Amino acid sequence: MVKISMLSTGEEVLHGDIVDTNASWLSELFFEQGFALDYRSTVGDQLEELTTEIIALSQRSDVVIVNGGLGPTSDDLSSLAAAQAAGVALELNQEWLATITEYFSRIGRPMADSNAKQAMLPQGAIVIDNPVGTACGFSIELNGALVLFTPGVPFEFKKMVRDEILPTLKSRFPDVERLVCNKIYTFGLGESGIADTLSSLDIPEAFSLGYRSYMPFIEVKVFSPYSDSKIETVLTAITEQLKDNVLGINQPLIEVLGDGLMDKQWQLSALEQVTGGELARQMYQSESTQQSFIQSVVDNQAEPLTELTDALLLANEYRLDTQSDIVLANFKLDDESFALALSSKLGNYVQNVTFKRTYPIKAQQVLITTVLLDMLRRHINDESPFVEFGHFERLSVIERKQ
Amino acid sequence: MVKISMLSTGEEVLHGDIVDTNASWLSELFFEQGFALDYRSTVGDQLEELTTEIIALSQRSDVVIVNGGLGPTSDDLSSLAAAQAAGVALELNQEWLATITEYFSRIGRPMADSNAKQAMLPQGAIVIDNPVGTACGFSIELNGALVLFTPGVPFEFKKMVRDEILPTLKSRFPDVERLVCNKIYTFGLGESGIADTLSSLDIPEAFSLGYRSYMPFIEVKVFSPYSDSKIETVLTAITEQLKDNVLGINQPLIEVLGDGLMDKQWQLSALEQVTGGELARQMYQSESTQQSFIQSVVDNQAEPLTELTDALLLANEYRLDTQSDIVLANFKLDDESFALALSSKLGNYVQNVTFKRTYPIKAQQVLITTVLLDMLRRHINDESPFVEFGHFERLSVIERKQ
Structure with a gap:
């Protein structure tokens, strides 16, 4: 197994001014590619600390990714630390100097x-191209390890890792078997609930499951060897087990809906008396939902409805007013229960739901939005829009086909 | 100086399934309290790796915070690793066993x-209370360092750090001087722009500045000794220098507005033809803005206005229709420019702005929302609502006092 470690540098990371999302991003990507990290560390911008840590990591690892400290200012010390660790001098890299000179002349500054200074690299270092910034990456060999230096700007870092570093690792370690990760987006079950539900399944040994919580979804990650013939079978078994709790496979719900709305050429509007604009906000997350979205009225001070049937009438009326194909609507019924309605030319549907426990208002808005979006997903698939989710108790439903 | 390091444990952190926000949270808090971290590392759930790392950190530090691995399952190995590092056995801690036995009997499960297993601690370990979970924290002394073990659940971790660990550190290291951190929320300047603007100021030596970017704001953090008499003077000098770019001091803009709207007893509605519900969403962020918010119409497919004055008319009309005291409205004028309008009984105001560079649509919505919220802030303060921000070019304005 290839031993890989990562060193994050910089006071702003060490002192918590920024959350180290470069580290989690790289860790997840590398894991999926078969290059699981076995160690990560973080130090500040002190030359001795940096040098010591680069040496220490090179001794314990086959590959070290160093992130940050390649900028133009005096507290950017990664190149100098690399040179010191390797016992060589810094020298001006003519190739990179030419690249950035050309860059500045192109933008006319x-x-x-x-x-x-950003072209000063340790003697013998190999440049790693950065097509989107002035900090080049570079690699050195140290104590038998390949040590790769990368810029801290997330956009530059990610591009360099994807385009340059991963291909380098794959050709250096051709035997590492890439994993494939299929993602099942679930809603309405907790992590332990999902694990329990899946525990009866006979998952092949080469497969492993992981969970990642993205409020309100829990993503089930199914890792397997890249070209395993059983992938389809396993995914089908899992989705059959989780049934109505599966809202998307390898595609988040909102993208599933974007495709569905485009397919049907349906235009959507929303009446939001509970969700405070969350429905509208979500419709902006992809180009396809955006194009299918007409308008939303976010009403914060509306009176609760007296009858559940009012929800059907209001949603239907609003659909006709706005000339929409679909309306998703939510209303207060009283302090504890909510009417979630869908109106289309095929029919009008409403359910009266209440939360099983107390959630903060923001979470309530997101959970109700998700149920409504799932009603839409099921309607697009010609399925009944009403299913049970763990967060809610369903008190009643009304369905009126047109 | 006290040398402090932190060890994050667990495959889910090491492989990027979760972003290590516990680490950034602790780092920021400790820095502000005078206990800056000098090293952080992350290892997975392997007993040997954990043990080795605990020993290594105890040798380089005065204080080591270990996070995670105290759960009930077999991959939670921090207690065992602690015992192995200290060369002692695990033993059942009767005190903690009694605590969790009582806890389960109270909740009737x-x-x-x-x-x-969660009450099995290394011999000689001292329990750290966890009033909100079944994993107790504990501390051991190792190689002259105080090593503190904490649960991974963020809510439990944060409570334990605030209520137990910080007071312990303060009594163990009474000479460490606590810093105070005042936060100035700015908008419309980049980090280097702010640094340039502030470079002419004579900041006392005991003070230091830090920056933290929360899109769309950049927070300027002013660190100083806890009871320094110059704090007010320095804050005033900085805010005078940054002028209209300061949107809040020690309080984010949305909270400033919540207080302002409550004070004036103004009710607000919004017309969103560009911002896709972002204004409505922000109004839900605090109770005070929520209570002052009537409704928003989020219109995605409205035609661009032909005249800037139409924005004034529409905003004013919508204000009267909804019986609001304030309307914030945004409209497309053409593909490149936008009308940002405020209507109140004091007057109607609109500015025609265009972006200086290309932003993704989500960023456009947030930036325009911020300008409108700042127009409201200034209106509440009886100031002209029109100022310059770095992201925009202002093409024209119309102002009609009532």
Whole structure:
């Protein structure tokens, strides 16, 4: 097994000014590619600390990814630390100097002296291209390890890792078997609920499951060897077990809906008396939902409905007013229960639900939005829009086909 | 200086399934309290790796915070690793066993055998109370360092750090001077822009500045000794220098507005033809803005206005229709420019703005929302609602006092 570690650098990371999302992003990507990390560390911008840590990681690992500290300012010390760790001098890399000189002349701005510093690399270092910034990456060999230096700007870092570093690792370690990760987006079950539900399944040994919680979804990650013939069978078994709790496979719900609405050429509007604009906000998450979205009225001070049937009438009326194909609507019925309605030319549907426990208002809005979006998903699939989810108790439903 | 390190444990952290927000949260809090971290590392759930790392950190540090691995399942190995590192056995801690036995009897559920495992601590360990969970924290002394073990559940972790660990550190290291951190929320300047603007100021040596970017704001953090007499002077000097770019001091803009709207007893509605529900969403962020919010119409397919004055008319009309005191409204004028309007009984105001560079649609919505919220803030303060921000070029304004 290839031993891989990552060193995050910088006071802003070490002191919590920024959350180290580069580390979690790299860790997840590498794991999926078969290059699981076995160690990560973080140090500040002190030359001795950096140098010591680079040496220590090179001794314990086959590959070390160093992130940050390649900028133009005096507290960016990764190149100097690399040179010190390797016992060589820094030298001006003519190739990278030419690249950034050309870059500044192209954008018509003078190059600061501090940018020239970014072309100072340890002797013998190999440049890693950065097509989107002035900090080049580079690699050195140290104590038998390949040590790769990468910029801290997330956009530059991610591009360099994807386009340059992963291919390098794959060709250096051709025997590492890439995993494939299929993602099942679930709603309405907790992690332990999902694990219990799946415990009866006979998952092949080469497969493993992981969970990741994205409020309000829990993503079930199914890792397997890249070209395993059983992948389809396992995914089908899992989705059959989780049934109505599966809202998307390898595609988040909102994208599933975007495709569905585009397919049907349906235009959607929303009446939001509970969800405070959350439905509208979600419709902006992909181009396809955005194009299928007409309008939402977010009403914060509306009176509760007296009758559940009012929800059907209001949703239907609003659909006709706005010339929408679909209306999703939510209303208060009283302090504890809510009417969730869907109106289309095929029919009008409403359910009266209440939460099983207390949630903060923001969570309530997201949970109700998710149920409504799932009603839409099921309607697009010609299924009944009413299913049970763990967060809610369903008190009653009304269905009126047109 | 006290040397402090943190060890995050668990495959889910190491492989990027979760972002290590416990680490950034602790790092920020400790920094502000004068206990800056000097090293962080992450390992998975392997006993040997954990043991080795606990020993290594105890050798380099005065204080080590270990996070995670105290749960009831077999992959939770931190207690065992602690015992192995210290060369002692695990023993059943009667005090903690009694605590969790009592806890389960209180909630009326049987205690699983696996929970009893959570009371197995290294001989000589001192319990750290966890009033909100079944995993107790504990501390051991190792190689002259105080090593503190904490649960991974963020809510339990944060409570334990605040209520137990910080007071312990303060009494163990009474000479560490606590910093105070005042936060200035700015908008419309980049980090380097702010640094340039502030470079002319004579900041006392005991003070230091930090920046934290929360899109769309950049928070300027002013660290100083806890009871320094110059704090007010320095804060005033900084806010005077940054002028209209300061949208809040020690309080985010939305909370400033919540207080302002409550004070004036103004009720607000919004017309969103560009911001896709972002204004409505933000009004839900605090109780005070929520209570002052009537409704928003989020319109995605409205035609661009032909005249800037139409924005004034529409905002004013909508204000009267909804019986609101304030309307914030945004409209497309053409593909490149937008009308941002505020209507109140004091007057109607609109500005025609265009972005100086290309932003993704989500960022456009947030930036425009922020400008409108700042127009409201300034209106509440009886100031002209029009100021310049770095992201925008302002093409024209119309102001009609009533």
